[in-house]
Ligand code: SF4
């Protein structure tokens with residue numbers, strides 16, 4: 001391309017996703033970008049089209065893969081919501097259409113049997129159909145072998161034992177591809193089967209799947225689930241054309257934009273942490289000038305923003321009153337400062353939540369989106385290598401963080417009244433009036449020490465015989481003080 005032509009192209013054109021696929025993605029997917037790819041001109045503008053990570057297979061990462069047993073499945077959608085890699089998809093198909101579709105797509109009797117086995121008859125989708133005077137729907141779940149990293153999280157969280165893991169041999173992989181290809185050909189779920197008051201079901205609508213997976217995040221990553229869930233509930237209500245994301249440098253930045261793979265199907269700006277808040281305020285101000293007031297701007301950041309230095313930089317934004325939403329991926333999971341922030345910025349919406357409590361998480365995101373002004377969601381984001389936990393543990397550990405008061409959930413909503421008591425809700429925490437929560441099955445107290453024993457990062461805070469060292473006893477004291485302060489502020493005790 002002539003220099004002049006290139007200049008015009010770079011100045012006036014926006015990136016062409018098809019051209020990008022042909023030139024860049026194909027070369028990367030074939031593993032020969034080093035040899036055959038000349039410098040791509042749009043690289044000079046640091047641009048990547050939306051959703052390119054959806055075209056990447058991370059299949060080789062998984063040693064084991066999930067196996068679905070439809071007979072046990074209730075269609076709860078927990079696994080579909082929580083999979084960090086967008087690797088489990090679900091649809092509801094009217095009962096009479098199931099057979100027709102199998103007739104069309106199954107090649108032989110074996111496939112007829114195989115495809116039939118993927119459908120679950122659930123009370124949930126019979127009930128909603130009855131209520132809406134429609135034919136009962138059958139629920140189908142399919143694993144995308146190109147996206148599944150085999151973390152086992154879906155197996156861990158399924159309360160009905162409808163998922164198990166199996167060795168990924170060639171035959172099993174072929175079968176999985178076969179099922180997934182059949183699943184893709186099925187019609188999208190009719191809106192009548194989607195209960196709009198049940199955010200978990202929004203992922204039945206493919207338009208809510210705005211994070212493609214196919215990234216280099218760790219297996220079972222505790223950051224990816226909240227990002228894709230936030231996008232799902234925001235996208236379903238406001239439309240993907242009304243969302244913009246700013247990603248802060250760090251782990252999220254690395255796995256969500258490992259060139260040329262971009263998992264977002266909405267516009268995203270990757271920003272250095274020093275410029276993140278001014279970038280956010282600039283974009284918001286420009287949208288407001290253009291009368292795009294209803295567009296949702298989400299900044300995805302890390303818990304370091306809550307440290308002394310970070311909080312100063314955040315301050316201008318929080319005081320500005322601008323309609324900017326902030327999702328903090330809190331990797332510490334303790335020593336969080338949510339309550340202090342509420343007392344500093346009384347007119348900011350603030351919630352602390354976990355994805356393991358799906359309802360609380362969605363309630364917080366929906367309320368934050370509806371709030372006119374800055375809203376902060378602090379989310380417990382377990383990190384396998386940093387926390388020293390197994391690949392399938394991020395949700396279990398998040399739940400334990402809540403139960404042990406390491407990370408209490410709350411929603412502080414300035415619209416609820418004038419006093420802190422009216423604005424602050426601790427609903428969702430167990431044993432809300434007590435110091436500690438007692439596990440009803442074991443009668444054991446779930447305190448901070450119990451939580452810490454389950455994470456490798458605290459191992460040096462225990463003696464060889466397992467007794468806690470003074471440092472962790474101090475942390476435990478601090479956490480109960482924090483919980484008692486929240487109880488006092490919310491007048492639950
Ligand atoms: S979590 Fe289990 S019961 Fe719920 S939809 Fe998934 S497989 Fe079915």
Ligand code: SF4
Nearest residue numbers: 083148149151152154
């Ligand atoms: S094993 Fe992990 S990546 Fe695969 S479908 Fe389950 S949760 Fe998703």
